[in-house]
Amino acid sequence: SSAKFSLAAAALVVAAPALADDAALREQARELFETIPLAAPTLENNVISRDRVDLGAMLFFDPRMSRSGLFSCQSCHNIGLGGVDGLETSIGHGWQKGPRNAPTMLNAVFNIAQFWDGRAPDLAAQAKGPVQAGVEMNNTPDRVVATLESMPGYVEAFDAAFPGEENPITFDNFALAVEAFEATLITPNAKFDQFLMGNDGAMSDQEKRGLALFIDTGCVACHAGINVGGQGYYPFGVVEKPGADILPEGDKGRFAVTETADDDYVFRAAPLRNIALTAPYFHSGKVWDLKQAVAIMANSQLGAELSEEQIDDIVAFLGALTGEQPQVVHPTLPPRTMTTPLPEE
Ligand code: HEM
Ligand code: HEM
Incomplete structure (x- = not known):
């Protein structure tokens, strides 16, 4: 029994300094x-309501936000891949290679500003960039609005996300909804x-x-x-x-x-x-x-x-900095109508 005792004592001696170090x-x-x-942080100029987050998720996953109908935010910020595309630099409209690597949007809500050079002050300002960038989604705000207005499913979703607004389908509100969704993508x-x-x-x-x-x-x-x-x-x-x-x-x-x-x-x-x-x-x-x-x-x-x-x-x-990845259900997107702008090359 004295052998047992000294073993226990030895274990204590080893364990004690480790605890102090920790x-x-x-x-x-x-x-x-x-x-x-x-949970998502609160934002200064946005409301993270359930309806707004749900709309933002639809927009994030909808390739019809791009001119070609091929690229969504998810194309380059894959939620199943840590929020990136795994490419040296991203491929966008017309198989063009962009100039920079795509950073993750996971936890991006906590960054001081967006992009490698910080040129966008927040996620809403950021979201307007890729839609219009020639090498990314190559679309225009007017064409995005026309696309959204053409589908009753989006008309309803914008009404719910921006209650009381006379004209809820705007490019600014597109960006706010995307920001609200992205603010929930934390790990x-x-x-x-x-x-x-x-x-x-x-x-x-x-x-x-x-x-x-x-x-x-x-x-x-x-x-x-x-x-x-x-x-x-x-x-x-x-x-x-x-x-x-x-x-x-x-x-x-x-x-x-x-x-x-x-x-x-x-x-x-x-x-x-x-x-x-x-x-x-x-x-x-x-x-x-x-x-x-x-x-x-x-x-x-x-x-x-x-x-x-x-x-x-x-x-x-x-x-050890890898967190729990957001479990996002891919939203069902509203079907197109005959007034939805056609995909263009
Ligand atoms: C940067 C979101 C579409 C490629 C970012 C950032 C965010 C973001 C939040 C900044 C992250 C940070 O600085 O830490 C979005 C959203 C999109 C979208 C919401 C849809 C509206 C795309 C697409 C592509 C792309 C389609 C690829 C064709 C990139 C690249 C950067 C970037 C290359 C870095 C650009 C730079 O620093 O100059 N995106 N993105 N994104 N994204 Fe996207
Ligand atoms: C980027 C780690 C020290 C400033 C990075 C990246 C890693 C990293 C892994 C790449 C991130 C990515 O591609 O997403 C480290 C480690 C450091 C260290 C382990 C200590 C040994 C520093 C210091 C500074 C700094 C002291 C500032 C003086 C930056 C900048 C970038 C960066 C500006 C972006 C570079 C770019 O434009 O691609 N760091 N870092 N880092 N780090 Fe550090």
Whole structure:
């Protein structure tokens, strides 16, 4: 029985410091990050009513919002694929290749602004972009409105989503409905969130080592807050500019938004929630391996040379940022009528 006793004592000795470390790590992490809430946040200029969210889901999935009748938001932001298309850069109208990789819209409601360069202030402003972009859906606001007005199912859905409005089918209301739906596309309960909330066992030792490294190496200078990024703008290449194979020279990021030389090659620090699901990486989509993306970041942003093992640990931590994916039922879309504009090439 004395052997049993000393075994138990030994186990206590091993376990005690680990618990203290967990508490310290959690305390540090809580200063830097926030958990994803279980329900959609409230929005300043929008109402997330059930009817508006349902309408937004219809619009998100409806390829008739594009001129060709081929592309919906879902084409490039696949809800079953972490909200991305898995392509280097997106393919849109007429099989055109766009200039940038499609970022996920999951949790995008928490970003400071939308797009790699932050040029849209919120999701409603953002939603008007792809519909009109020549390389994406190549449509016009008037043609979208005509398409929606042609189908009684949409007339009813807009009436319900914008009660009391005399003329509810507008391009602005299209954007508000899409925004309301997107605000519900959040991914709570990642292992990391569970750890933040107090569950020591939610993350493995390797994931915890990765979290500690993510903090100590300095990644958190740019990737912090609720989305582990998405809150500020930084040059891609603070210490050393990656080669043109990763950072193509033609895309100067925020420079195109602000037209100040300081913003040459400045991009929004990418949000890292669900990052394990959203390869390929960077606005160029040139990097398929998350390990390589982490190594590039360490070199280009921090001038740090991480060991293979440290990179593995950070990648393990990033995997713990994968949350519960939204379970969305594909809506039934209103049938066309003889006044619905025909698909065009
Ligand atoms: C960016 C939503 C259609 C490709 C975004 C973002 C959102 C979004 C929220 C910004 C995410 C962020 O910055 O973190 C939508 C909605 C659509 C739609 C609601 C339908 C109305 C499409 C389509 C394509 C596409 C059809 C592909 C043909 C992209 C690309 C970006 C982007 C490439 C990044 C562009 C840049 O940063 O300049 N989208 N999207 N999107 N989306 Fe879409
Ligand atoms: C993008 C991780 C440090 C700013 C990314 C991406 C990853 C990542 C995985 C790609 C995201 C995606 O494609 O969706 C890390 C790690 C870091 C680190 C592990 C520490 C070793 C930093 C620092 C800064 C920064 C210190 C700011 C000085 C950015 C920016 C992007 C980005 C601006 C977007 C780049 C682009 O235009 O494609 N980071 N990061 N990162 N990170 Fe970091």
